[in-house]
Amino acid sequence: MENKHLPYMLLLPATIFLCVFFIYPFTLVAWEAFSKDGAFTMEHFQTMTSNWKFEISFWNTLLLAAAVVPIQLALSLLMATMVSKMQKGRDIVLYIWTIPLGISDLAAGIIWLAIFDQSGYLNSMLYGLGVIDQPENFLSYQNKSTIFIAIVLAEIWRATAIMLVILVAGIGLIPKEYYEAAEVFGASNWKRFTKITLPMLKPSLQTALVLRVILAFEVFAVVAALGGTNFPVLMGETYNWQFELQDGNVAAAYALVILAISIVFTLVILRVLRVPKGAQV
Amino acid sequence: MTTSSPTVAASQPQKVVDARKAGSMVFAASVFLLCAWVLVPIYFLLVNTLSSPEEVAAFPKTFIPPFNFGSLEFFAGFSGIGNALKNSALVAIVTMIMSIGVGAPAGYALSRFEFRGKAAFRILILMTRAFPLPLLALPLAVMFIRTGLDDTIIGLAIVHTTLALPFAVLITFSLFSGIPVELEEAAWTLGCNRVQAFRKVVLPLVLPGITASAIFAFVISWNEVFAASVLTIENRTLTAFLLQSLDVSPLHLKFAGGFVLVVPALIFIFAVRKYLFAMWGIANR
Amino acid sequence: MREKLKLLKTTALALSVIACASMAKADVLFWSTQAKPVEETQAMRDQVLAGAGQEVDYQASDGGPWLTRLQAELTAGDGTIGVLGGLHGNFTSLPDDLVDLSALGLKPTFSDLGMLGTSEQKYIPWMQATYVMAANKKALEYLPDGADVNALTYDQLIEWSKNMAEATGSPKFGFPAGPKGLKHRFFQGYLYPSYTDSVVRKFASPEAEVAWEKFKELWSYTNPGSTNFSFMQEQLLNEDVWVAFDHTARLADAFNQRPDDFIAFPAPAGPTGRGFMPVIAGVAVPKTAPDMDAAKELVAYMLKPETQIATLRATSFFPVVDVELPDDMPAAVKIAGDAIAKMSASPDANPGLLPAGLGDQGGKFNQVFTDTFERIVLAGQPVKDVLADQKTILAKIMNDTGAPCWAPDAPSEGACPVE
Numbered sequence: 001m002e003n004k005h006l007p008y009m010l011l012l013p014a015t016i017f018l019c020v021f022f023i024y025p026f027t028l029v030a031w032e033a034f035s036k037d038g039a040f041t042m043e044h045f046q047t048m049t050s051n052w053k054f055e056i057s058f059w060n061t062l063l064l065a066a067a068v069v070p071i072q073l074a075l076s077l078l079m080a081t082m083v084s085k086m087q088k089g090r091d092i093v094l095y096i097w098t099i100p101l102g103i104s105d106l107a108a109g110i111i112w113l114a115i116f117d118q119s120g121y122l123n124s125m126l127y128g129l130g131v132i133d134q135p136e137n138f139l140s141y142q143n144k145s146t147i148f149i150a151i152v153l154a155e156i157w158r159a160t161a162i163m164l165v166i167l168v169a170g171i172g173l174i175p176k177e178y179y180e181a182a183e184v185f186g187a188s189n190w191k192r193f194t195k196i197t198l199p200m201l202k203p204s205l206q207t208a209l210v211l212r213v214i215l216a217f218e219v220f221a222v223v224a225a226l227g228g229t230n231f232p233v234l235m236g237e238t239y240n241w242q243f244e245l246q247d248g249n250v251a252a253a254y255a256l257v258i259l260a261i262s263i264v265f266t267l268v269i270l271r272v273l274r275v276p277k278g279a280q281v
Numbered sequence: 282m283t284t285s286s287p288t289v290a291a292s293q294p295q296k297v298v299d300a301r302k303a304g305s306m307v308f309a310a311s312v313f314l315l316c317a318w319v320l321v322p323i324y325f326l327l328v329n330t331l332s333s334p335e336e337v338a339a340f341p342k343t344f345i346p347p348f349n350f351g352s353l354e355f356f357a358g359f360s361g362i363g364n365a366l367k368n369s370a371l372v373a374i375v376t377m378i379m380s381i382g383v384g385a386p387a388g389y390a391l392s393r394f395e396f397r398g399k400a401a402f403r404i405l406i407l408m409t410r411a412f413p414l415p416l417l418a419l420p421l422a423v424m425f426i427r428t429g430l431d432d433t434i435i436g437l438a439i440v441h442t443t444l445a446l447p448f449a450v451l452i453t454f455s456l457f458s459g460i461p462v463e464l465e466e467a468a469w470t471l472g473c474n475r476v477q478a479f480r481k482v483v484l485p486l487v488l489p490g491i492t493a494s495a496i497f498a499f500v501i502s503w504n505e506v507f508a509a510s511v512l513t514i515e516n517r518t519l520t521a522f523l524l525q526s527l528d529v530s531p532l533h534l535k536f537a538g539g540f541v542l543v544v545p546a547l548i549f550i551f552a553v554r555k556y557l558f559a560m561w562g563i564a565n566r
Numbered sequence: 567m568r569e570k571l572k573l574l575k576t577t578a579l580a581l582s583v584i585a586c587a588s589m590a591k592a593d594v595l596f597w598s599t600q601a602k603p604v605e606e607t608q609a610m611r612d613q614v615l616a617g618a619g620q621e622v623d624y625q626a627s628d629g630g631p632w633l634t635r636l637q638a639e640l641t642a643g644d645g646t647i648g649v650l651g652g653l654h655g656n657f658t659s660l661p662d663d664l665v666d667l668s669a670l671g672l673k674p675t676f677s678d679l680g681m682l683g684t685s686e687q688k689y690i691p692w693m694q695a696t697y698v699m700a701a702n703k704k705a706l707e708y709l710p711d712g713a714d715v716n717a718l719t720y721d722q723l724i725e726w727s728k729n730m731a732e733a734t735g736s737p738k739f740g741f742p743a744g745p746k747g748l749k750h751r752f753f754q755g756y757l758y759p760s761y762t763d764s765v766v767r768k769f770a771s772p773e774a775e776v777a778w779e780k781f782k783e784l785w786s787y788t789n790p791g792s793t794n795f796s797f798m799q800e801q802l803l804n805e806d807v808w809v810a811f812d813h814t815a816r817l818a819d820a821f822n823q824r825p826d827d828f829i830a831f832p833a834p835a836g837p838t839g840r841g842f843m844p845v846i847a848g849v850a851v852p853k854t855a856p857d858m859d860a861a862k863e864l865v866a867y868m869l870k871p872e873t874q875i876a877t878l879r880a881t882s883f884f885p886v887v888d889v890e891l892p893d894d895m896p897a898a899v900k901i902a903g904d905a906i907a908k909m910s911a912s913p914d915a916n917p918g919l920l921p922a923g924l925g926d927q928g929g930k931f932n933q934v935f936t937d938t939f940e941r942i943v944l945a946g947q948p949v950k951d952v953l954a955d956q957k958t959i960l961a962k963i964m965n966d967t968g969a970p971c972w973a974p975d976a977p978s979e980g981a982c983p984v985e
Contacts, residue, residue, distance in 0.1 A: 010390035011402060013383045014450065021443050022409045025420035029412075052937070082312060095554045096316045099323060101496065102546030104504030106524055107539040111322050114329060114536070118791050119340035119804045121325050127341050134735060135340065135806075140790030141944055157322060165496060166452055168557055169489040173459040203392075203455035211448060214411045225528075228744045228794035229940065236745075238413050243630040245929040246659055248416075255413045262411030263404060270403075334823060338804040359608060415630060422638030432646070510631035511638070514595060514646055515623070523604065526626060529746065530603040531819050532800050538604065 033252035044249040048257075057232040058257070064223070064233065065216035067148075068155045072212060075156065076163035081197065084171045094168060101161040109225025112154035116226060141230045150226050158222060159215065163208040170204025171197065206273040213269065214262045234258050326543070329536035337533040352537030356523075365522040366545070368434060369503060372518055373549075375438035376445055376502040377495050383442070384449025385491065389479075391450070392457035410447040414440075418511045425512060432514045440508045445498035452497070456490035457483070492556035496549075503546050519545075593621040594860050597635065598651030600693075600847050601881045602626040609880035617876075618867050620860060629656065636660075636852060645854025648861040649868075650689075654679055654846045657689050659926030664688040664850045670862060672869050674886035676846050683923045683969075689848035692868055693883035695814045696844050697751060698830050698905045700798065700821070705808035706829075708733055716908050718834045720760065720780055723809075727787035730808060739788045740807030744796035748813055749939060750932040755843025756811075757781060759918045759974045760836030766982045767975050769960055770953040777836070778942050778949045785943050793944065802828060813845060814906070818882035818898035825897035832909035839916030841974070842909055846920060847883060916974055923969030934960045960984050 033044055048054055083094050100108070115121045116138045123135040138146045174197065182192045198205075220235040234254060242251035329337055330353065331346040356362060387406075391399065421440060422431065430436035460483055468478035509521035519542060527538045601610045607626045615622040627635075632652070639645035640663050650657075650664075657664070657680075666686035680689040701715070708729040709715060713722040727739035743749045754765050761777035762768040789795075789807050798810035799819040810817070811833065820828050833842050849868050855861045867873055874885035875892065882898050884906075891899075909915065924931050938956045941947045961984040971982035 007390040007394035007396045010386040014387040014406070014446065015402070017383050018405060018409060018443065018446070021421070021439055022412075022417070023405075025417045025424070026408070026412060028420045029416045052941070079315060082308065082315075085308070086312070091555050091557075093312060093316065094557065095551055096319055098496075098550055098554070099319055099547060101500055102503070102550055103323075103543050104506070104520070104524065106506065106528065107326075107504075107542055110527070110535050110539050111326050113794075114325055115322060118789075118806045119338075119342070121342050121344075124341035124344075137736075137789070137791050139794050141793040142790050157318070162497075165493045165557065166455070169452065169493045170455060170459060172489050172557075173456060173486065200459070203458040204452075207451040207455040210407065211410070211451060214407060214447075217411070218413060224745050226794075230793050230944070235413060239415065239630065242416060243628075243633060243929075245933055246633075246926045247930070248419075251416060255416050258413060259408060259411045262407070266404070266407050266411075334803075338800070340804060355605065359604065360611060415634070418631075418634050419638055419641075422635060423641045426638060426642035426644050507631060510627050511635045514625065514635075515593075517625070521627075521631075526602040526604055526607065526628075529797065530605070532803075534604055 029248075029252050030256060032249050033256050036249070044253045047247075047250050048253045053232050053237060057234050057237045060231055061217055061219070061234045061258075062261070064148075064151065064155070064219060065213060067152050068159075069209070069213055069216055071152075071156055072160045072163055073209065076160050076167055076208065079160075079164050080167035080171050081193065083168055098161045098165055100158050101165065103158065105158065105219075105221035106225075108154060108158040109222045112150065112157070112222065113225045116150045139226060139228065139230075141228075144230060147227050147230055151223055151231065154222050154226060155216075155219065159212065162215070163212050166204050166208040166211070167201065170201050174200045202273055206269060209269050209273065210266050213265050217258050217262050217265075323543075326536060326540055329533070330540040332533065332536075334531065334533040337536065352533045353541070355534065356537060356541050359523075361517070361522065362519075365517050365519045368513070368516050369519040370545070371434045372438045372441060372509075373499045373502040375434060376441040377498040379438060379442040380445040380449040380498040381453075381491060381494055384446050384494065385453045388450045388453030389457050389483075391454045393462065406447050406450050409443050414444065414505075415507045418508050421508070422511050431512060432516055434516060437509060437512050437516075437518065438502070440512065441502040441505055442498075444505065445494075445501045448497040448501070449494040452490050452494045453487060456487045460486050489557050492553055496553060496557075499549055500546055503549075504542075593623040594648035594857065594864050595646050596622050596624045596649045596651060596864065597632065597647040598624065598626045599629055599632050599653065599656050600626065600651050600883070602628070606881050610877075614873060614876045614880050617873075618864060620863065622864060632656070636663075639854045640852065643854065645852060645856055647852055648855045648857060649864050650850045650852055651692065652689075652847065652850075654689075654848060654920045655928050655932075657848060657850060658682060658922075658924055658928040660850075660852075661688050661925075663853055665853055665855070665858070667851065667862065667865060670866055672866065674869060676844065676886065679846060679920060679922060680848055683925075689850035690865060690869065691846050691886040692849045693847050693874070693877055693881065694844050694886050695847075695883045696842060696906055696909070697748070697756065697811060697813050697833060698817070698902055698909065699833055700802060700810050700812070700817045700828055700830050702802060702805065702808040703827055703829060705730060705738065715829070715831045717912065718831065720784070720834045720836050723834045724780065724784045724787065727784060727809065731787045737787050737789045738808040739784065740795055740798055740801045740810040741785075741788050741792045742795050742798055742810075742812050742816070743792045743939070744794045746796035748796075748816075750935045751813075751843060751845070752811060753935040753939060754921070754932075755918045756833050756841045757836075759841025759843075759916050760834070760838060763838035763916065764975045765918065765921075766960065766964060766971060767985050769984050770957040771985065773837075774953060775949050778938075778953070780836075781939075782943055782949075814884075814898075814902040815882040817902065818896075821898035821901045822896055825901065828901070830901045830905035832905055832912060835912075835914050839914040840909065840912050841916045841918060843918045844920065845883075846886075918974045919972045921969070922972050924963070924967050925969075927963045927967050931960075931963055934963070957984055 034040055036043055079097055083090055086093060118135050118137050122138065126132045127135065138150060178196050179192055182196060187195065218235050219233060223231055223233050224236060234257060238251050238254040241247050241254060328344065328346045331348050331350065333349040333351060336343060336347055391403065425431040425436050464482055465478045468482045473481060504520060506520045506524050509518045513521055523538050524542055527535050530538065601607055607624065610624050615624055636647060639647060661682040661684050667690050668687035672690050674691045676691045680687055680691055682688045706715065708726060710722050710725040710729065713726065730738040757777050758765045758774065762771055762773040768774055791806065795801055797816045798812035799817050801807040802810055802820040803823060833840060849865050851861045851865060869887060871887060871889040874887055874889050878884055878899060879896060921928060921931055934956050938952055941952045942949050964981045964984060968981045970980065971978040975982060
């Protein structure tokens with residue numbers, strides 16, 4: 001009896017909250033994408049897809065996520081295991097690794113621009129070491145691959161901590177006995193990682209990946225700072241249509257595309273990393 | 282801070298000990314490298330913050346801070362900055378409380394019960410994060426102006442809570458999932474009711490997750506610019522006050538402003554960092 | 567958990583009390599897209615608005631939040647914004663939402679633009695600027711033979727940039743093609759008028775093809791990082807570029823920091839003269855202003871000669887009313903002011919106007935030029951094809967809005983035709 005209603009009671013505050021402050025405004029905006037003078041239309045989606053930048057920004061967004069997220073996943077797993085193995089100085093190391101969390105994406109863009117800029121730190125270093133005679137232009141429009149690498153590095157720097165914190169909290173819950181038992185059987189580090197850590201960490205991994213992927217599709221400020229006009233992404237185009245071109249309808253269409261790919265990828269991740277009931281500890 | 286139990290056995294053959302030594306060298310070196318990777322860009326920000334306008338524009342760049350406090354002094358004297366700082370902190374704290382207060386029960390429900398609409402609820406939670414906020418700002422602002430929530434700390438905190446809620450729900454969900462139901466059930470058989478079992482057994486275990494959610498809520502709120510610029514007028518937050526115009530400000534002020542913004546967030550993470558694994562070892566069972 | 571909820575409730579209560587208390591103040595809110603850089607905002611508050619005779623809360627924000635907030639207040643029918651400050655382009659989509667200010671009797675220059683195609687004074691010009699060239703003095707020795715820096719042609723600028731690139735090994739001309747750069751104004755007000763004596767009519771003409779070919783040539787000697795540049799003062803100061811084109815307010819820092827190292831000079835000339843264009847910022851009052859009289863009083867204050875001089879010091883934007891400038895103006899004002907005077911007085915001057923009558927299509931109009939630039943110059947697509955393609959978009963905008971031609975285009979009956 002109690003069990004039947006309890007979950008709904010627990011969900012009630014969050015549901016009410018989201019309905020009032022998200023679903024209601026969201027419905028208004030979503031309707032913008034499908035309507036013109038109050039009638040249903042697909043015109044705004046056609047305007048969007050026929051724009052020459054749509055396809056570029058769509059693929060750029062996916063490409064960037066595909067390049068950044070797997071590296072971040074590996075790196076955050078590595079860092080989380082390292083933290084869990086550490087005897088001394090654990091909390092200071094973890095603190096240092098979570099520092100980028102506190103840095104807004106706009107500020108991160110400013111920092112990394114100072115590094116890759118023509119008269120920036122990277123050039124200063126290379127120049128100081130005598131590798132180059134005069135500053136290289138890393139962010140030149142002629143060399144899109146270096147721009148891409150710069151953006152990937154900055155994103156890895158900025159947003160790996162998001163996954164790290166979630167994984168560290170999750171790893172702490174894995175019972176020590178499991179590792180001790182494995183040690184008794186002589187399992188290697190790698191074996192212990194793949195047979196204990198990874199399966200036991202599934203719920204946290206799932207959460208970390210889903211949140212990170214969703215944020216990756218909304219990437220904007222760092223890309224704008226480093227890529228300038230050379231690397232359009234969906235979020236940037238949404239801003240552009242909403243505020244520069246003052247066409248809220250097409251902007252809403254763009255936003256729905258971002259939402260759609262986020263949901264698709266979320267479902268894929270939830271499916272691949274599903275936590276079967278009963279297979280838990 | 283609890284220390285974990287040492288696992289190195291003394292009676293191992295010499296070879297293994299050597300391999301371990303080499304291994305721990307590699308380990309220490311990678312920890313060091315990863316720390317450097319995070320810290321060096323921050324260090325550059327610090328150097329630029331403490332440079333004069335001429336030094337910021339110079340090439341090659343100096344790698345030692347010249348300790349010129351001109352840019353920082355500018356921000357210290359910027360009228361209204363103290364008030365903005367206070368507003369930012371208030372909004373962030375209220376966001377933190379609301380997102381955990383609303384999010385953690387939902388995360389618990391998701392992890393413990395099978396019920397209709399569970400999948401739909403999870404997608405709903407994620408949608409709030411997957412839809413660009415700047416588009417939602419207009420209908421929200423209209424609603425807030427009509428209801429009197431406009432230009433209040435609580436109003437902005439509500440918007441930030443919708444952004445932080447997915448983090449709170451999903452992180453607590455994944456942590457609750459990691460705690461065996463048997464543990465709770467054991468407590469029930471020992472005479473605890475559901476609430477007591479939750480408080481005495483589950484809550485201590487998920488404190489790291491709550492802390493992680495709190496950090497996200499704080500940081501999300503602290504760094505959010507758009508809603509803050511639209512929804513606060515008299516009660517501007519630090520980002521709305523400072524950050525939104527940073528990218529059009531002269532270089533030296535850009536860096537100093539970025540630095541001013543980063544510091545409070547870092548202090549906050551520093552203050553709560555140990556709770557991230559406070560219960561480490563207790564999870565031994 | 568329960569304690570937390572209790573805490574939440576008390577905090578909420580306490581906060582709403584604080585919030586309500588502070589809302590009781592009756593300042594005039596000046597909601598602006600101008601003077602955004604932090605030290606300019608500071609100067610607006612301390613030096614310009616301190617003497618307004620009433621409490622003014624000056625808030626500068628990006629175009630996005632600026633517009634969103636304004637739209638929200640208009641939709642809700644209840645406002646806190648007293649006075650709006652913005653560029654001509656910020657106001658073009660808002661004529662129905664602004665009150666008529668003609669009763670104030672203020673007629674600064676460019677007042678007609680402020681009517682936004684209606685019969686009412688929707689905004690009053692507040693300050694003006696324009697675009698000029700700036701150069702590091704080191705660049706002067708590479709000037710082509712016989713070229714006068716104050717009467718430069720586009721061909722000479724190309725040759726100059728080529729000389730610098732060859733002598734120093736890296737391109738030294740810079741152009742604000744970044745995301746926040748004002749490149750579209752260069753094409754609309756400088757390149758097109760100088761080569762076609764038109765902006766709309768001859769958008770895809772053979773003359774326009776020549777213009778784009780010339781610009782491509784200039785681009786090959788342009789710092790390839792330009793797609794990240796939005797404020798050329800930064801690149802001038804760190805010497806990534808030696809010669810640059812930009813808005814006077816976006817060059818001001820270079821002149822103020824190192825007045826002896828930099829010069830300003832007029833924009834170059836092409837076959838149809840020396841095209842240039844003003845930048846107009848205006849002040850307006852939204853229909854939802856809480857205190858109409860206080861708002862109008864502030865508008866009037868902004869147009870006073872003393873306020874205009876203080877504004878010039880604060881923002882590097884020039885007055886729109888006749889004023890006698892004192893001698894102690896900042897270096898940027900003197901240097902850039904001198905270049906502007908030379909540009910307007912040059913025998914081949916071909917001044918253009920800001921786009922007018924485009925309503926909410928102003929952004930899309932700019933995008934036509936930005937897209938054309940990105941496709942021709944950055945993506946290397948064939949000039950003729952791109953122009954033919956973009957021409958249809960431009961023609962649609964002109965037809966949809968029915969905007970008549972503006973200078974330098976010859977006047978039109980009805981919508982300005984794209985020939």
